[in-house]
Amino acid sequence: MNLTGSQAAGLTNLKNQHLGQRDHLKKIRRFDIGVRRSAARQNAYAYKGLSDLRTTALMNAQTLLLTSILTSLAATAVQSPMAAHAETDLESVVHRGELRAVVINDVLPYAIKTSNGYEGLDMEFLAPIKDELQAWAGKPIKLKTIPVKSIDEGMTALLTDKADIACGVTFSWQRSLMVDYSIPFALGGVRVIAPEGIDGTPDSLVGKTIGVIKGSMAAKTLKAAVPDAKFIEFLTPQEALNAIKTGKIAILGGDSLWLAAYREEIAPTSKLAPAYPYQRAAIGCIMKENNSTMMDYSNIGIAKLLQGYIEKDKTVRAGVNRWIGPESSVGLPEQTISNFYKLILSTRATLQLKPH
Numbered sequence: 579m580n581l582t583g584s585q586a587a588g589l590t591n592l593k594n595q596h597l598g599q600r601d602h603l604k605k606i607r608r609f610d611i612g613v614r615r616s617a618a619r620q621n622a623y624a625y626k627g628l629s630d631l632r633t634t635a636l637m638n639a640q641t642l643l644l645t646s647i648l649t650s651l652a653a654t655a656v657q658s659p660m661a662a663h664a665e666t667d668l669e670s671v672v673h674r675g676e677l678r679a680v681v682i683n684d685v686l687p688y689a690i691k692t693s694n695g696y697e698g699l700d701m702e703f704l705a706p707i708k709d710e711l712q713a714w715a716g717k718p719i720k721l722k723t724i725p726v727k728s729i730d731e732g733m734t735a736l737l738t739d740k741a742d743i744a745c746g747v748t749f750s751w752q753r754s755l756m757v758d759y760s761i762p763f764a765l766g767g768v769r770v771i772a773p774e775g776i777d778g779t780p781d782s783l784v785g786k787t788i789g790v791i792k793g794s795m796a797a798k799t800l801k802a803a804v805p806d807a808k809f810i811e812f813l814t815p816q817e818a819l820n821a822i823k824t825g826k827i828a829i830l831g832g833d834s835l836w837l838a839a840y841r842e843e844i845a846p847t848s849k850l851a852p853a854y855p856y857q858r859a860a861i862g863c864i865m866k867e868n869n870s871t872m873m874d875y876s877n878i879g880i881a882k883l884l885q886g887y888i889e890k891d892k893t894v895r896a897g898v899n900r901w902i903g904p905e906s907s908v909g910l911p912e913q914t915i916s917n918f919y920k921l922i923l924s925t926r927a928t929l930q931l932k933p934h
Contacts (some may be wrong), residue, residue, distance in 0.1 A: 591877040667865065667874040672715040672744055677708050680732040680744035681723045682755050685815045686839035687901040687908055688746035694885040696723050700745040703863070706879035707743070714875055727814055730793065733757065736866055743876065745863040748795055748833065758869065761877050761922055763884065764902070767834040767855025768799045771822065771841055771848045776829065778851025780804045789818050789827040796831045800805045835861075837909045838865050881926065884919040 598736045671677050680697050681689045689698035704919050708801060712719040724741050726732045729748075735741040736757060736761035749759055769778060783804045790797035792811040801809060810827060812818040815836065822830045823844040830845075832835065834855055863876060882896060895903070898915065902908040 590826055592648070603648065610718065626785060667742055667869045668711070668714075668875075671711060671719065671872070672717065676720045676722050677704075677711060678722045678724055678741045679704050680735050680741045680834055681725045681728055682732050682744060682746060682814050683727065684725060685836060687820075687906065688833055691725070695855065696725075698746075699764065699898070702897045702901070703880055703883060704743070704745055706883050707863070708879075709878045710875040710879040710882075711872070711933045728793070729753075731862075736864065742872075743863055743865045746861060747864045749860045749862070751793060753864070756867070757864040758867050758873055759860075760862035760863040760865075760873065761880055763880055763919075763922075764835060764861040765858060765918055766836075766861050767858040769834045769837060769850055769855050770800070770829050770831045770853065771837050771845050772829045772851050773845075773848050778853075783807050785830070787827060787830055789821050789830045791818055791832060794832065795857070795859065796833060800831045803856055835902065835908055840907070842907055874920065877926075881923060888916050888919050888923070 676851065679700075681700065683689070684691050684696075687699045689700045694840045708719055708721050724735060724844050726735060732741070732747070733743045733753065733756065736744060745760075746764075747753075747759075749762070770776075770783070772778055772782075772910060776786070783800075784806045785808075786804075787808045787810060788800060788804070789810050789812060792799060792813055797809065797811065800807070810821070812821060815832075818830055818832070819840055821827045822858055828848075834850070837850055841848065862880070865876070883894055883898075887898055895912070899912065900906060902910050903915065
């Protein structure tokens with residue numbers, strides 16, 4: 579369509595007016611957005627101010643509460659210095675100046691009662707343990723023996739805080755769930771004292787009557803290995819020893835070292851069998867669980883004595899040999915003992931001892 583000059587000019591003016599109105603609307607919108615943003619910022623500043631006030635108030639309240647708690651604890655600590663710290667077993671030993679040691683059964687080679695107290699392999703190792711604890715404490719510590727008739731009675735004494743340590747205890751997985759074991763200083767095994775013609779194997783024991791100590795590792799092991807045998811249970815080692823000595827039984831099962839120590843006395847014509855024990859188990863000391871510092875020093879004391887034996891310290895060898903060495907009723911060769919002690923230390927580390 580052809581427009582005249584005046585019509586074209588009029589149309590151009592209308593377009594320009596429309597564009598101007600659109601720009602004006604954009605400015606109004608921008609202004610409105612600016613106003614709303616400004617209001618939002620103001621609200622945010624106001625909210626932040628309130629939030630800061632709340633935070634400050636809470637921090638002040640928490641500070642006052644914490645100060646009150648700390649003041650109360652400090653007052654309690656002044657009134658009772660031990661209130662916030664339970665005494666450990668080692669601290670109790672140091673506080674008493676006394677190491678309470680369970681002595682189980684009063685039997686060779688572990689511990690026997692004499693006019694001067696107790697002697698035996700257990701006591702040989704309790705002495706260096708006491709010495710280590712004494713050196714740590716920096717004060718004298720006495721050794722007090724607590725005699726019991728069975729390992730169960732000894733365990734009860736430990737777990738009820740009536741004793742601190744027990745040595746000469748055969749390792750068992752069941753007991754290890756309730757107490758901690760030191761490094762071992764002897765090796766036991768289940769065997770029997772039996773007359774000639776019985777080699778101690780399961781076949782040779784079928785149908786035979788075997789004496790055992792009730793609840794002992796030997797009783798459990800032999801009953802499992804020879805279910806067709808008849809078992810007579812004795813409450814104490816002394817009862818079992820008397821039974822075979824008086825002829826009430828002809829076969830006695832038990833720990834190898836214990837049987838070897840008494841064989842000549844109770845059944846000199848019988849022998850220790852079989853050649854290889856039914857079961858072997860380490861023998862060491864036990865104490866309550868979670869008593870690491872006392873256990874560490876006990877292990878150091880035991881390890882020093884083992885090292886001394888290996889290095890042929892005369893005093894150490896005389897003490898150990900008296901109970902299990904070649905001249906004792908057990909009769910173990912020195913080299914056998916030394917090799918076992920080397921094996922034990924190889925699982926930890928050897929010690930540098932002072933010159934003898």
